Amino acid sequence: MNVQHITTKNFDNYIKGSDFHEIFEVLGDGIFNSDSHKWKRNRDILHSLFRKSSFESLVVKTIHKKLESCLVPLLNDVSELRTIVDLQDIFQRFSFDNICSIVLGSDPNSLPNKLIVFPEVTFEKAFNKVEDVIFYRHIVPRFLWKLQKWLKIGTEKNYSECEKIVNQFLHRCISSTFQEQNKFNCTKDDDEANFNMLKALVEESGTEQIDHKFLRDSAISLLAAGRDTISSSLCWFFWLVSTHPVVEAKILEEIRANFITKEENWPINSRVENLNKLVYLHGALCESLRLFPPIPFEHKSAVESDILPSGDRVNANTMILYSLYSMGRLEQTWGEDCLEFKPERWISEKGCNIHIPSYKFIAFNAGPRSCLGKNISFIQLKIVAIALLRNFQFEVVEGHNVSPSISVVLHMKHGLKVKPHHFFPFLFLCYYPLPPLLLLLPLLSLLPLPHPDLAPTAAAVHSLSSSLSPDLRLSPPLM
Numbered sequence: 001m002n003v004q005h006i007t008t009k010n011f012d013n014y015i016k017g018s019d020f021h022e023i024f025e026v027l028g029d030g031i032f033n034s035d036s037h038k039w040k041r042n043r044d045i046l047h048s049l050f051r052k053s054s055f056e057s058l059v060v061k062t063i064h065k066k067l068e069s070c071l072v073p074l075l076n077d078v079s080e081l082r083t084i085v086d087l088q089d090i091f092q093r094f095s096f097d098n099i100c101s102i103v104l105g106s107d108p109n110s111l112p113n114k115l116i117v118f119p120e121v122t123f124e125k126a127f128n129k130v131e132d133v134i135f136y137r138h139i140v141p142r143f144l145w146k147l148q149k150w151l152k153i154g155t156e157k158n159y160s161e162c163e164k165i166v167n168q169f170l171h172r173c174i175s176s177t178f179q180e181q182n183k184f185n186c187t188k189d190d191d192e193a194n195f196n197m198l199k200a201l202v203e204e205s206g207t208e209q210i211d212h213k214f215l216r217d218s219a220i221s222l223l224a225a226g227r228d229t230i231s232s233s234l235c236w237f238f239w240l241v242s243t244h245p246v247v248e249a250k251i252l253e254e255i256r257a258n259f260i261t262k263e264e265n266w267p268i269n270s271r272v273e274n275l276n277k278l279v280y281l282h283g284a285l286c287e288s289l290r291l292f293p294p295i296p297f298e299h300k301s302a303v304e305s306d307i308l309p310s311g312d313r314v315n316a317n318t319m320i321l322y323s324l325y326s327m328g329r330l331e332q333t334w335g336e337d338c339l340e341f342k343p344e345r346w347i348s349e350k351g352c353n354i355h356i357p358s359y360k361f362i363a364f365n366a367g368p369r370s371c372l373g374k375n376i377s378f379i380q381l382k383i384v385a386i387a388l389l390r391n392f393q394f395e396v397v398e399g400h401n402v403s404p405s406i407s408v409v410l411h412m413k414h415g416l417k418v419k420p421h422h423f424f425p426f427l428f429l430c431y432y433p434l435p436p437l438l439l440l441l442p443l444l445s446l447l448p449l450p451h452p453d454l455a456p457t458a459a460a461v462h463s464l465s466s467s468l469s470p471d472l473r474l475s476p477p478l479m
């Protein structure tokens with residue numbers, strides 16, 4: 001009730017405020033970092049851009065291209081070499097390349113298509129460092145980080161260097177957008193092939209004089225919004241699915257039943273309308289976002305003093321932090337099984353997805369400042385889930401420590417070390433609903449393997465046999 005009050009009912013009284021603005025200074029006056037009329041202007045411009053059909057098709061086309069040209073070939077390579085990869089690193093590179101293509105029209109190619117030493121992208125590295133500094137600024141007194149910044153020591157030491165790298169990269173992209181725009185004199189997004197968000201922003205802002213700062217601040221906000229959120233969601237989702245084989249089987253069965261024919265393997269048929277039919281997959285994604293919201297906490301400041309529905313008094317200028325992570329795990333909200341990964345929680349008796357109000361399912365925030373990218377995020381997550389689950393089974397390396405990092409984004413502290421195995425089609429076709437025959441499958445693993453390529457199948461069999469265990473309980477890492 002308190003969060004609903006802060007985000008919605010008394011929205012005007014709870015702003016980002018000057019503390020937030022200072023901590024997140026790298027975002028300039030972009031949508032995340034602005035209040036009142038500046039925020040409203042940003043929101044209106046971005047909202048009309050997100051509603052465009054050309055935006056949705058740009059996102060879908062970009063994701064498909066990256067999946068087909070890099071992510072799937074890379075995972076094929078890894079599975080053939082039977083080696084271990086950090087899926088988190090791969091998803092971060094995948095999301096970074098995609099969001100740069102979508103927002104800036106420029107692909108930094110940080111994700112290779114085969115197993116080589118992964119390239120280091122200076123801009124991405126600088127972006128990560130800035131993120132670490134932002135978190136640090138939340139937990140030390142203001143005077144301390146200000147002093148460190150002034151003296152250029154501690155975590156603040158490299159901040160200005162990293163900020164410079166980020167700004168130079170953005171400046172280059174903005175300049176080349178203008179050059180192209182002038183060269184081809186293309187004014188509307190009718191030229192779909194060359195459409196990107198920067199170009200669309202130039203048009204949407206509708207001013208005669210192009211405002212470089214507005215473009216820079218909007219671009220970095222969109223990059224920040226669309227990179228880590230997607231990679232973090234993918235990472236936790238794939239970990240949960242890989243460790244819950246019954247859920248994995250149900251997702252695959254739903255994909256097969258709805259729109260993947262036997263012959264059809266790649267490219268997948270993922271027209272957006274078809275994605276809406278995947279009720280169980282949608283439930284699994286919501287459940288993963290409930291337990292592991294990519295943005296784990298929110299930050300507000302009270303303009304005037306107020307009394308919260310709980311009866312607590314808030315003084316003017318009080319900084320309020322609420323934890324989206326904890327809210328997704330509250331027993332009084334989600335019930336006794338709140339720590340379990342149960343996609344069924346999101347499905348009604350009639351087989352439709354249940355709508356849960358945003359102040360309860362808070363991963364995308366609630367009220368007038370809720371996420372503008374929610375729909376497009378589900379589209380992206382579903383496309384990647386279909387493409388990868390259809391082709392691979394991910395075996396999480398035994399003993400790998402999976403726990404959340406303490407940061408502004410809920411990454412995995414030690415990454416996600418997995419062995420991808422090519423999916424074995426026989427198992428895909430028959431393992432849900434689990435036929436009685438499945439009980440015999442563990443015996444297969446005792447047979448001598450005639451060909452080394454069957455080793456992944458043994459792993460799949462092992463994972464299936466463990467699916468028969470009734471204990472699906474998550475051991476939640478606590479923050």
Ligand code: HEM
Pocket residue numbers: 031032043046222225226227229230233289293294295298299362363364365368369370371372373374376377
């Ligand atoms: C699973 C993926 C995502 C999650 C969980 C998520 C979550 C959130 C949250 C919690 C906020 C509120 C942040 C704040 O006020 O400080 C937010 C705002 C926002 N998100 Fe997302 N987001 C996701 C993906 C995206 C994507 C892909 C985009 C677009 C590229 C996007 C665009 C935005 C924008 C523009 C806002 C600012 C809204 C405002 O202040 O009015 N998000 N998102």
